[in-house]
Amino acid sequence: MRKATLAVTTIAALTLFATSCGSSTSSTDTVAPDTTVVATETTFTVDGAWARTSPMESTVGVVYMNITPSADDALVGASVDMAIAGMTQVHETTTAADGSMGMQEIASIPMTAGTPLALVSGGFHIMLMKLAKPLETGTSIAVTLTFESGATTIVDVPVLTEAP
Amino acid sequence: MKLIRIVSFASAVALATAGCGTDQQTLVGLVRDNPLNVAVVTLPEEFVGAASAPFTMRAKPGELLVVYFGYTMCPDLCPTTLADLRSALKRIGSSSDIVDLAFVTVDPLRDTVDRLAPYLSSYVDRFHVIRTTDMVELKHAEEAFLANSSVTTNAAGVIEVTHTALAYIVDDMGTVIDELPFGVGADGFTNDLQILINNINKGE
Numbered sequence: 001m002r003k004a005t006l007a008v009t010t011i012a013a014l015t016l017f018a019t020s021c022g023s024s025t026s027s028t029d030t031v032a033p034d035t036t037v038v039a040t041e042t043t044f045t046v047d048g049a050w051a052r053t054s055p056m057e058s059t060v061g062v063v064y065m066n067i068t069p070s071a072d073d074a075l076v077g078a079s080v081d082m083a084i085a086g087m088t089q090v091h092e093t094t095t096a097a098d099g100s101m102g103m104q105e106i107a108s109i110p111m112t113a114g115t116p117l118a119l120v121s122g123g124f125h126i127m128l129m130k131l132a133k134p135l136e137t138g139t140s141i142a143v144t145l146t147f148e149s150g151a152t153t154i155v156d157v158p159v160l161t162e163a164p
Numbered sequence: 165m166k167l168i169r170i171v172s173f174a175s176a177v178a179l180a181t182a183g184c185g186t187d188q189q190t191l192v193g194l195v196r197d198n199p200l201n202v203a204v205v206t207l208p209e210e211f212v213g214a215a216s217a218p219f220t221m222r223a224k225p226g227e228l229l230v231v232y233f234g235y236t237m238c239p240d241l242c243p244t245t246l247a248d249l250r251s252a253l254k255r256i257g258s259s260s261d262i263v264d265l266a267f268v269t270v271d272p273l274r275d276t277v278d279r280l281a282p283y284l285s286s287y288v289d290r291f292h293v294i295r296t297t298d299m300v301e302l303k304h305a306e307e308a309f310l311a312n313s314s315v316t317t318n319a320a321g322v323i324e325v326t327h328t329a330l331a332y333i334v335d336d337m338g339t340v341i342d343e344l345p346f347g348v349g350a351d352g353f354t355n356d357l358q359i360l361i362n363n364i365n366k367g368e
């Protein structure tokens with residue numbers, strides 16, 4: 001089981017100091033000129049990351065993992081290098097009242113501090129489309145996760161035939 | 165927003181309770197009181213570099229046939245199901261040699277036999293590649309399984325595919341004796357196939 005703890009400083013947590021001329025370099029309009037925003041760090045613990053080997057004939061792939069944040073946040077996106085896949089989306093598989101299962105792109109997945117967010121088959125997952133080439137067992141791909149806080153983190157995802 | 169609807173009867177998962185004195189009580193798939201019979205369904209089986217041949221949805225005498233409706237551009241559920249099936253056959257070992265496999269593409273315009281055959285072989289090397297471009301014929305076949313599918317293109321130009329996500333286990337009479345929904349995993353496939361193989365070996 002792969003496990004990586006990733007410390008990420010959020011954009012929103014930049015330390016800002018009011019200057020004598022009353023201006024600031026805040027990235028938002030809501031920070032008062034005399035406010036000091038204390039830098040904080042959110043850590044994301046990732047385990048069980050894997051991408052399924054993609055057959056030669058398929059141009060789609062999938063990535064699964066568990067992400068545990070140290071503070072409340074939300075997963076709002078995922079991406080990979082265009083040399084790997086032309087399009088990457090976060091998807092959710094759901095079951096309707098009539099028993100049908102649906103899969104759709106999802107804009108944001110809330111995350112609770114200390115609680116793993118599971119990206120698993122049949123649930124939330126990262127879909128890779130327009131694969132430039134097949135995902136081969138034994139290789140790995142770098143997946144960039146983007147969070148609502150502005151944090152981003154890169155996860156090294158091994159390509160496997162079966163779940164780890 | 166991309167939406168791909170995949171129809172299954174996951175909510176209909178039920179443990180078989182028929183008191184017929186067999187091992188059916190432990191099947192994790194759906195066993196109907198009035199099982200479907202799909203022997204009326206014949207679709208083209210395609211081969212790379214050779215003419216197609218009619219394929220009827222029933223197992224060879226004394227064997228089992230697993231039928232799955234899917235497509236190669238399916239990112240999550242189809243590959244998971246195929247991988248689970250592969251794992252189950254591997255776990256069961258040589259006694260699973262009596263389990264035949266048929267994959268019916270619901271996306272025949274993109275899924276040519278040249279794509280399907282190697283795609284399926286990358287999971288298990290004994291799939292019958294079932295493909296018809298006659299969508300009425302495909303629809304009639306699906307109706308026999310109480311399945312459905314569709315292929316549409318949304319406003320953004322993205323092809324959306326819907327399909328039933330069940331794996332059907334068919335006997336040599338064409339009777340659907342077990343329906344495995346997505347989510348049973350390799351354990352579920354192993355459990356049910358092993359029981360049904362044992363039943364055949366016991367003459368039940």
